Amino acid sequence: MAGSTSMSGGGATVPRESADAAEVTGWVGWLAFAGTMMMLIGVFHGFEGLIALFNDAVLVVPAGGLVVAVSFTQWGWMQLIAGVLIFAAGIGVFTGATWARVLGVILLSISAILNFAFLTAFPVWSMTVIALDVLTIYALTAHGAEMKVSRDLSKEAKQAY
Numbered sequence: 001m002a003g004s005t006s007m008s009g010g011g012a013t014v015p016r017e018s019a020d021a022a023e024v025t026g027w028v029g030w031l032a033f034a035g036t037m038m039m040l041i042g043v044f045h046g047f048e049g050l051i052a053l054f055n056d057a058v059l060v061v062p063a064g065g066l067v068v069a070v071s072f073t074q075w076g077w078m079q080l081i082a083g084v085l086i087f088a089a090g091i092g093v094f095t096g097a098t099w100a101r102v103l104g105v106i107l108l109s110i111s112a113i114l115n116f117a118f119l120t121a122f123p124v125w126s127m128t129v130i131a132l133d134v135l136t137i138y139a140l141t142a143h144g145a146e147m148k149v150s151r152d153l154s155k156e157a158k159q160a161y
Contacts, residue, residue, distance in 0.1 A: 030142070038090025041083075041108070042088075043087065046080055046083030049083055082114065086111065090104070
């Protein structure tokens with residue numbers, strides 16, 4: 001079926017080489033969600049890290065109620081480094097890079113564990129970030145390959161014009 005066409009997610013007609021060629025579906029939106037959420041989660045972690053490093057009086061946590069015994073300076077650096085890495089991987093997700101999706105799953109798993117460690121100190125915030133981490137991991141694992149297909153079809157469509 002060389003020369004047939006297929007509808008892409010945006011409604012534009014994109015030429016297809018064969019009937020077996022991959023199509024972009026509406027699930028590519030999950031990848032846009034994942035990339036955006038990774039960048040947002042990275043910013044959240046960065047802010048938490050900077051606050052812990054520069055103004056630890058803001059973080060009022062009982063010394064004995066935490067799952068992990070760690071100083072605010074150590075926690076701040078962990079949060080800051082995690083934030084930068086998650087943000088960078090979030091940008092990589094928009095390119096369709098496999099490394100970005102793999103790194104994203106690993107970093108978001110670590111993010112969920114970090115937030116679980118401080119669940120007793122910040123229950124609502126920790127549960128919110130853990131929920132965002134889990135949703136984003138789902139988007140990266142279940143629909144990860146579609147962003148690359150979308151990008152490749154987009155290049156083909158531009159070259160056709």
